[in-house]
Amino acid sequence: MRLHFWKMHGIGNDYIYFDCFDFFPDDPASIAKKLSDRHFSVGGDGVVFICRSEKADGRMRMFNADGSEGAMCGNAIRCIGKWLYEVKGIRKDTLLVETQSGVKTLFIAAEDGKVRSVRVDMGAAELRPAHIPARFAGERAVDVPLTVNGQTYAVTCVSMGNPHCVTFVSDPYAIDLEKIGPAFEHHEAFPARVNTEFVRADARNELTMRVWERGSGETWACGTGACAAAVAGVLTGACGMGEDVTVHLRGGDLSVCVTPSAVFMTGPAAFAFEGDVEI
Numbered sequence: 054m055r056l057h058f059w060k061m062h063g064i065g066n067d068y069i070y071f072d073c074f075d076f077f078p079d080d081p082a083s084i085a086k087k088l089s090d091r092h093f094s095v096g097g098d099g100v101v102f103i104c105r106s107e108k109a110d111g112r113m114r115m116f117n118a119d120g121s122e123g124a125m126c127g128n129a130i131r132c133i134g135k136w137l138y139e140v141k142g143i144r145k146d147t148l149l150v151e152t153q154s155g156v157k158t159l160f161i162a163a164e165d166g167k168v169r170s171v172r173v174d175m176g177a178a179e180l181r182p183a184h185i186p187a188r189f190a191g192e193r194a195v196d197v198p199l200t201v202n203g204q205t206y207a208v209t210c211v212s213m214g215n216p217h218c219v220t221f222v223s224d225p226y227a228i229d230l231e232k233i234g235p236a237f238e239h240h241e242a243f244p245a246r247v248n249t250e251f252v253r254a255d256a257r258n259e260l261t262m263r264v265w266e267r268g269s270g271e272t273w274a275c276g277t278g279a280c281a282a283a284v285a286g287v288l289t290g291a292c293g294m295g296e297d298v299t300v301h302l303r304g305g306d307l308s309v310c311v312t313p314s315a316v317f318m319t320g321p322a323a324f325a326f327e328g329d330v331e332i
Contacts, residue, residue, distance in 0.1 A: 054078075054332055058088075059136060060095065060325040063128030065273030065304020067325065068115070069095050070136060073102040077114075084332050085116035095330060098269045101129050103136060109149035109156050111137050117268030124153035125214030127276015127307075127318050131171040134159040135322040138168050154214030172319040175277070178284045178311070179212035186216065188242045195288045202236045209285035213316065216247045216267075217281035221289070225251040225263040234265030248275060252282045254291040261301040273304035280316045283309035 059070040069088050071078075078084055085100040099117045106112035113133055115123045133150055137143045138161055148159040160172040182189040187210040189197055194210040199218075206220045218237060222228065228251050237249040246267040253261045262282050264275040279300040286292030298309045307320040 055329055056332055057327065057329050058095065059140070059327045060097065061132040061136065061322060062304070062325055063131050063274060063276060063320060063322050064302060064307065066126075066128035066275060067097045067273075068099050068101045068126075068129050068132065069097045070101045070103060070132065072140075073104045073114070074111075074141075075105075077102065077104060078332060081114065081116050082120035082122070085118065086120040088330065088332070089118035095328075098266070098272050099123070099126075101126075101133070103133055106149075106151040109151040110143050110145070111141075111148075112151040114153075117266070118270075119268045121268040122153075123215055123268065125157075125277055127173065127175065127213070127278075127280060128274055128320070128322075129276075130157055130159065130173055131276065131320060131322040134161055134171045134173075135168040135324075138163060139166070152214065168322060170319055170321050172317055173276075175213055175280050175316045175318055177315055178280070180210075180288075182210060185210050185212040186244050187218070187247070188244065193288075195285075199240070199242060201240060202233060209288055211281040211284050213277040213280045213284075215277055216243060216245055217250060217278055218243065218247045219250045219252055219282050219285035221285075221291070222251050222253060225253055225261060228263065230263060230265055230271050234271060238265060238267045248278055248281075250275070250278045250282045250285075252285070254286065255301075258286075258292050258296050258298045259301075260286055260291070260298065263303065274302040274307070276307065276318055276320065279307045280309050280311075280318050283311050284316060287311045
């Protein structure tokens with residue numbers, strides 16, 4: 054079957070997008086594994102199928118490069134907002150997108166019919182270890198010790214619809230991420246695997262971050278990871294509650310505001326190219 058696709062990215066976190074309002078493929082996991090290969094196919098961090106929703110403007114099904122399905126992706130959902138607005142012609146200032154972690158509200162900033170940025174209500178951060186899931190005692194895992202590959206890290210665990218482990222380090226770019234990332238991802242403390250953020254606090258409300266995403270490896274950006282990093286910053290005193298936090302990632306910057314009831318993420322979304330592919 055030959056299908057049209059859009060290649061989009063949110064500050065370098067790139068996915069292949071399909072219009073699935075009127076159909077859904079039989080084996081989305083294998084499609085994601087095949088098309089995500091950067092040497093033999095389109096290439097990307099995964100594949101996103103944009104589907105019809107009975108309770109929102111669209112529904113996201115996101116599959117990582119290894120074929121595993123993710124419940125939520127902050128950069129992908131901003132791209133979906135841009136796609137719904139510009140391609141589907143749903144010209145609303147506020148869009149709703151259904152995900153496996155609930156319906157998210159997107160606030161669209163557009164100019165001359167083009168989406169310039171998207172602010173997403175990501176919902177409240179989940180800190181209870183059993184609901185992340187993470188195998189730590191107590192009501193929260195904030196700045197707790199975790200030994201990985203013989204080294205002990207202070208970690209903070211957060212779910213933003215998917216599990217995150219945040220650790221503050223002196224220099225994220227001095228870390229051998231290809232070695233330590235998989236060790237965190239598959240650590241016994243995380244029964245559903247985990248996304249890991251290595252974060253430096255540069256100044257109050259300013260963070261620099263590298264991320265290892267479960268199922269994809271290092272990516273240039275992770276929206277839910279930036280949110281988790283900001284939440285960890287608030288919990289450990291590096292960032293302020295209700296204040297805008299700038300998170301520097303390999304692909305660019307995101308702005309995150311942590312409030313008691315919700316986390317808001319703001320950033321761009323961009324088309325790279327479009328084409329047709331056999332699946």
